[in-house]
């Protein structure tokens with residue numbers, strides 16, 4: 001996905017506008033994420049893909065897009081070890097997000113469950129499952145840098161399979 005595509009999508013920008021403008025959220029640009037990215041770009045990628053998929057599936061794409069953008073709203077300095085960060089960051093992301101916007105029940109579950117089954121709560125909504133999967137996809141893509149052609153084909157296949165099950 002090209003960067004320009006999401007920045008030109010007026011509806012997407014309208015949904016995320018007040019989060020994009022928040023000073024604290026913008027500091028995620030200084031947080032390294034998965035070696036090849038920063039946490040801001042990672043979050044925008046997860047949220048735009050979520051927006052496209054949830055809209056196509058007639059789901060609550062507004063809540064899903066907002067929660068996807070906020071799913072990793074935390075800073076490395078808030079944890080002492082990597083393990084602690086991995087296990088506890090979904091809960092902290094909910095706390096940090098609640099300081100800048102009002103979250104609904106679904107948005108809270110989406111953020112809290114995005115690391116399932118490694119950690120966090122159980123995804124209770126279709127939107128939660130989608131954000132969990134999109135996050136995994138974007139994360140693997142970032143970890144592998146540009147070298148992910150075969151992986152992309154495999155993940156796309158799994159996605160199509162998942163969406164088919166979902167819409168049956």
Ligand SMILES: [Fe+2]
Pocket residue numbers: 071072089090114115
């Ligand atoms: Fe995360």
Ligand SMILES: [Fe+2]
Pocket residue numbers: 042046071072135139
């Ligand atoms: Fe993430």
